[in-house]
Amino acid sequence: MHSLFEIQHLSYAYHTMQGETAALSDITFTVNTGDFVAIVGPSGCGKSTLLNLLAGMLTPESGTLLLNGIPLTADSRCHIGYMLQQDYLLEWRSIWKNVLLGLEIRHEVTEESCSYAKQLLKQYGLEKFSHSKPSQLSGGMRQRAALVRTLVLKPDLLLLDEPFSALDYQTRLSVSNDIGSIIQKEKKTAILVTHDLAEAVSLADRIIILTERPGRIHCIIPVAFPEQLTPMERRDHADFKTYFNLIWKELHHETT
Template sequence: MCSILELSNIDYIYHTKDGETKALSNISFTLSNGEFVAIVGPSGCGKSTLLSLICGLLVPSGSISFMGHPLQSKDILNMGYMLQKDHLLEWRTIASNVQLGLEIQHKMTPENLAYASRLLETYGLADFAAKRPSELSGGMRQRAALIRTLVLRPELLLLDEPFSALDYQTRLNVSNDIGTILRQEHKTAILVTHDLSEAISMGDRVIVLSHRPGTIRSIIPISFDPGLTPLEKRNDSHFKSYFNLIWKEFNQNE
């Protein structure tokens, strides 16, 4: 499997008038095409900073390569970013929210509009295309936000705790839905989360970061039957072993 992303010896320091804070230290890993990597670690260890470096919002020491070349500002057009909040615009319908990125990038072609409609149909939102965001549940809104991202056909998805604002039951269902969708669409993704169970059920590998400055304590391969959904993986006999292994790393962090 070819590499889509490569980070080598990444450091990052925040500078303020009161001094400097080292957020990340010596981060190196690669991400293969079609792979889903989850990043976990204690609060303040630099997980979200790492996503900002990958999409070019911050400039690190070290090197980042994307699709075989050094990261460039134009590469952000080949990345999709999902945040904790869906940021759907209330004055627009769900269909027009999904099309927002296409409008901004001047890509409102018949082919892309048909693709947007297909995604809405495939993932259960076609009947809500004319609704406003306030008329949808939290889970449906997150699905709409994901479709808005997918319709631009990004090579890499960056997911910054996209389920953390949801209640527990909704979070389970939405992470299951979105994990399944990303597998079906064969998308490459990096998920930042505090939820170890979420990381194990969605990721092909889990990267465990230390306390600040964040360093890689371990990279744990995750292997389940490929036919299982994220929710089904939580009931698999191997799930507890993975959880205990990652929990042990967290205890070492403490």
């Protein structure tokens, strides 16, 4: 299997007037093409910091990031898509104009890219809302629009920083199922940060558990359901509870 993203001995510290605070220490793992990796850990262990490092938004104190075997640079960062906790849709632009925003910034609005954007909107139930403003959409539909805005750029890697955390529980279940299924269907590679262990088990095929600060890798748990299931179908499967309890045990062990 092709190694898409390699994280080698990554460390990071925050520097303030009060001194240095180590956030992450010696993080090493590999993400292969088609993987869906979830990162969980105690609050404050550096999960979101790690995602910002992987996106190139922060510079590591030490360590190496390789995308397709090449050190991550400003140019190669354009192959990484990043979904944050909020959808950050621009309220004064239509959904169609929001979806095209990244293409506009890159000067890549072409007949082909617009056709692909229309295809994604239709495929994921947003076509008839193309001319609506974000305020006219539900929270779940806004998140789908944000994902389409990311997918239209055809990123090699998707980074997801708790993208469902602002939604109520029922909507969160529905949207995580939708987006997980979309990522499966589009055969995208993804790294998810979440506090929700059930969400991690329902979406990922590998779960990385971090220690308390400074975050180190405590263990990596492979998640292998016997068949290709949607996130919601995973939640109903007999193995779901087994994986959930295993991760809870490891996480609890790490924090006690």
